[in-house]
Amino acid sequence: MRKTIKIAILSLLCTVAAMSVQAQGVNNVRINEILVNNENSSTDVFGVHAPWMELFNNGYERVTVSGCYVGVTYADGSEKRCVIPSDKNTTLGPLSFLVLYFDNPAEPNTSRTNFHTGLSLENATMVKLYQASGKDVIDSLVLPTNALADVSYGMAADQEGLVQLDYASMGSANEVLSLTPRHELFRQRDPKGGMMALVAMSVVFSALILIFLVLKILGKVMIARSNKGEEKVAVAVEPTAAAGNSKDAELAAAIATALCLYQSDSHDKESYVITFDPSFEHSPWSAKSSEMTEGSRIK
Amino acid sequence: MFNMILEAGGSFLLENLQQFWGYTGFHNAEIGNIIMIVIGLIFLYLGIAKKFEPMLLVPIGFGILIGNIPFYDGLQIGIYEDGSVFNYLYFGVVKGVYPPLIFLGIGAMTDFSALLSNPKLMLIGAAAQFGIFGAYILALALGFTGAEAGAIGIIGGADGPTAIFLSSKLAPDLMGAIAISAYSYMALVLVIQPPVMKLLTTKKERLIKMRPPRPVSQTEKIIFPIIGLLLTCFLVPSGLPLLGMLFFGNILKESGVTKRLANTAANQLMDIVTILLGVTVGASTQASTFLTPKSIMVFGLGALSFFIATAAGVCFVKFFNLFLKEGNKINPLIGNAGVSAVPDAARISQEVGLHYDKSNYLLMHAMGPNVAGVVGSAVAAGILLGFLG
Numbered sequence: 001m002r003k004t005i006k007i008a009i010l011s012l013l014c015t016v017a018a019m020s021v022q023a024q025g026v027n028n029v030r031i032n033e034i035l036v037n038n039e040n041s042s043t044d045v046f047g048v049h050a051p052w053m054e055l056f057n058n059g060y061e062r063v064t065v066s067g068c069y070v071g072v073t074y075a076d077g078s079e080k081r082c083v084i085p086s087d088k089n090t091t092l093g094p095l096s097f098l099v100l101y102f103d104n105p106a107e108p109n110t111s112r113t114n115f116h117t118g119l120s121l122e123n124a125t126m127v128k129l130y131q132a133s134g135k136d137v138i139d140s141l142v143l144p145t146n147a148l149a150d151v152s153y154g155m156a157a158d159q160e161g162l163v164q165l166d167y168a169s170m171g172s173a174n175e176v177l178s179l180t181p182r183h184e185l186f187r188q189r190d191p192k193g194g195m196m197a198l199v200a201m202s203v204v205f206s207a208l209i210l211i212f213l214v215l216k217i218l219g220k221v222m223i224a225r226s227n228k229g230e231e232k233v234a235v236a237v238e239p240t241a242a243a244g245n246s247k248d249a250e251l252a253a254a255i256a257t258a259l260c261l262y263q264s265d266s267h268d269k270e271s272y273v274i275t276f277d278p279s280f281e282h283s284p285w286s287a288k289s290s291e292m293t294e295g296s297r298i299k
Numbered sequence: 300m301f302n303m304i305l306e307a308g309g310s311f312l313l314e315n316l317q318q319f320w321g322y323t324g325f326h327n328a329e330i331g332n333i334i335m336i337v338i339g340l341i342f343l344y345l346g347i348a349k350k351f352e353p354m355l356l357v358p359i360g361f362g363i364l365i366g367n368i369p370f371y372d373g374l375q376i377g378i379y380e381d382g383s384v385f386n387y388l389y390f391g392v393v394k395g396v397y398p399p400l401i402f403l404g405i406g407a408m409t410d411f412s413a414l415l416s417n418p419k420l421m422l423i424g425a426a427a428q429f430g431i432f433g434a435y436i437l438a439l440a441l442g443f444t445g446a447e448a449g450a451i452g453i454i455g456g457a458d459g460p461t462a463i464f465l466s467s468k469l470a471p472d473l474m475g476a477i478a479i480s481a482y483s484y485m486a487l488v489l490v491i492q493p494p495v496m497k498l499l500t501t502k503k504e505r506l507i508k509m510r511p512p513r514p515v516s517q518t519e520k521i522i523f524p525i526i527g528l529l530l531t532c533f534l535v536p537s538g539l540p541l542l543g544m545l546f547f548g549n550i551l552k553e554s555g556v557t558k559r560l561a562n563t564a565a566n567q568l569m570d571i572v573t574i575l576l577g578v579t580v581g582a583s584t585q586a587s588t589f590l591t592p593k594s595i596m597v598f599g600l601g602a603l604s605f606f607i608a609t610a611a612g613v614c615f616v617k618f619f620n621l622f623l624k625e626g627n628k629i630n631p632l633i634g635n636a637g638v639s640a641v642p643d644a645a646r647i648s649q650e651v652g653l654h655y656d657k658s659n660y661l662l663m664h665a666m667g668p669n670v671a672g673v674v675g676s677a678v679a680a681g682i683l684l685g686f687l688g
Contacts, residue, residue, distance in 0.1 A: 060685070060686075181446070182687065182688070183444060183445035183446035183449070183469070183686075183687035183688075184444060184445055186445050186686055186687060187439065187444065187445035187448075191439070192436065192439065192440070193432070193435050193436040193439040193440075193448065194436065196432065196435065196686065197429075197432035197433075197435065197436055199682075200428075200431075200432055200679060200682045200683070200686075201425075201428065201429065201432060203534065203535060203678070203682050204425045204428050204675055204678050204679050204682070205422070205425045206534065207425075207530060207531050207534045207535065207674075207675075207678045208421045208422060208424060208425040208671060208674065208675060208678070209421075209422065209425075210530045210534070211418070211421055211526065211527055211530050211531070211674075212418045212419060212421045212422060214526050214530065215414075215415060215418035215421070215519075215523070215526075216418050216419075218519055218522060218526075219415065219416075219418065219513075219519070222515075222516050222518065222519050223513070226516065
């Protein structure tokens with residue numbers, strides 16, 4: 001009973017931990033780049049020049065954004081929302097991207113897929129990404145007024161707020177971002193290196209502690225198994241010894257030892273004469289008629 | 300007429316001789332080449348006469364000579380020139396091919412029994428990795444970039460292939476200095492470690508006798524590489540090239556059914572890769588790229604990382620002993636073996652232990668943290684690569 005309660009508590013703790021990790025992961029997602037006015041820039045899979053927004057997972061763990069909401073606030077103050085559906089592609093790996101299209105619902109050619117929100121950016125002032133609860137905002141972006149055609153706006157590592165990017169980089173790092181290497185970004189966040197040391201040592205210890213625990217359990221199992229084996233052997237041997245045949249056993253051991261010593265000492269006697277056993281049997285290997293060249297015969 | 304021919308021939312000959320002189324190393328030699336050649340000779344001396352890690356120092360030392368023969372560019376002979384033979388061989392270093400192959404051989408040679416019989420020794424291997432991150436912090440303070448600091452820090456892991464693997468990914472420009480530094484200090488652990496060990500331990504602690512290790516079954520030996528691989532690589536996937544090959548080599552050895560493969564990995568393959576790795580790393584230390592203030596700082600930080608790693612290992616054992624019952628205590632003299640440097644670091648534990656008690660044999664106990672250090676440094680390299688790569 002106690003064991004069951006322990007397992008239940010452990011499972012509950014694991015679930016809570018997993019949920020908190022997941023929630024933490026979603027908070028790492030950022031609205032990284034947006035193209036509001038798409039006239040001749042990239043098209044979606046249906047060949048439509050739809051406005052798009054790029055999400056970026058800023059963390060080092062996989063997160064799923066399915067269930068989260070994309071909200072668009074319009075100039076009149078109204079807001080429309082769309083839920084990101086469940087799909088294997090809405091799971092973002094570490095430092096990876098996801099592109100969502102803002103279709104104009106009036107556009108006849110546009111089909112709906114998981115990555116088309118069905119929202120329009122016409123007269124929109126702000127875009128938001130909500131958590132699955134629909135209450136907490138993960139990230140938001142105030143759209144540029146009079147956004148230029150085919151020009152994307154995004155976040156740059158060393159600049160504040162939204163900046164106009166040199167070119168649209170849908171699904172990849174913004175041009176300014178790519179100029180700053182990852183290790184430098186890491187250094188900017190952790191200039192002294194203390195955080196890295198702490199995290200890395202924790203991971204090293206965790207890995208080796210895990211192995212230590214598994215080996216300890218494995219060792220105990222192995223010791224228990226070998227003890228069991230020894231007990232079985234002892235039980236099998238006991239009756240003979242108990243029957244008072246210990247003298248016979250000693251005798252047998254002495255004979256066996258003597259035989260072993262005799263055999264290890266004995267060798268074949270060598271005559272020290274090297275002999276050949278000539279074979280006159282006919283064989284294709286020795287047949288002179290089968291030789292390839294005449295000249296090789298010794299006369 | 301004859302004089303004219305003689306004059307014309309003489310000037311032609313002189314021109315050609317002058318041109319030939321321009322080709323020679325004597326003409327192209329710079330002071331940097333001479334310094335590096337002297338360093339190469341010192342490596343050869345240490346390897347041959349003093350027998351300090353000869354398998355590494357002789358190929359590296361001779362590689363330094365090869366890499367510092369002066370010549371003019373364009374002959375397609377230098378290690379950094381596209382299309383040269385050495386450049387092709389160097390490919391295995393640049394792309395990180397050789398270190399995992401070395402790890403395969405190490406795995407096929409290593410007996411993890413000492414660790415399996417007393418798994419708590421594994422934690423010493425983790426503690427000694429403080430050397431890596433201590434050096435990382437110091438390197439950042441000295442103005443190195445994050446990637447360079449990570450590559451320098453790994454010297455503290457005292458594992459040559461790991462250092463080469465990580466530096467080739469994070470800071471290729473410093474790879475020569477890092478590799479030379481790592482191997483030099485590994486060869487000099489006999490000089491570096493004992494003073495730290497003596498300084499941090501009391502006489503009573505040095506006399507602690509540890510319980511003899513229990514016999515380990517073959518099943519445990521077979522299960523270990525599987526568990527080791529799964530646990531470490533699930534946690535740090537970026538360490539897969541090194542850890543994957545290490546444990547693969549070990550299962551070849553322990554499975555008992557792939558003896559030929561294990562022998563090849565541990566002998567022929569290991570020897571071939573060691574030759575290629577040593578000579579190309581040595582040859583990559585051309586004076587123009589090697590003799591820089593950064594290299595000197597790398598050497599300084601490398602030495603510090605070894606001191607920190609040794610001290611961390613010893614101090615951790617002392618701390619660990621606070622929680623262990625009498626009779627189960629660990630001799631802190633095996634703390635130094637947490638840095639990889641297999642098996643030299645373990646030998647030092649043995650020698651220092653015997654110095655204080657002629658009947659206290661610590662070698663087998665020290666092999667536990669020693670091999671755990673190999674795993675720990677590979678995990679640390681994976682973390683650095685994951686964060687900074």
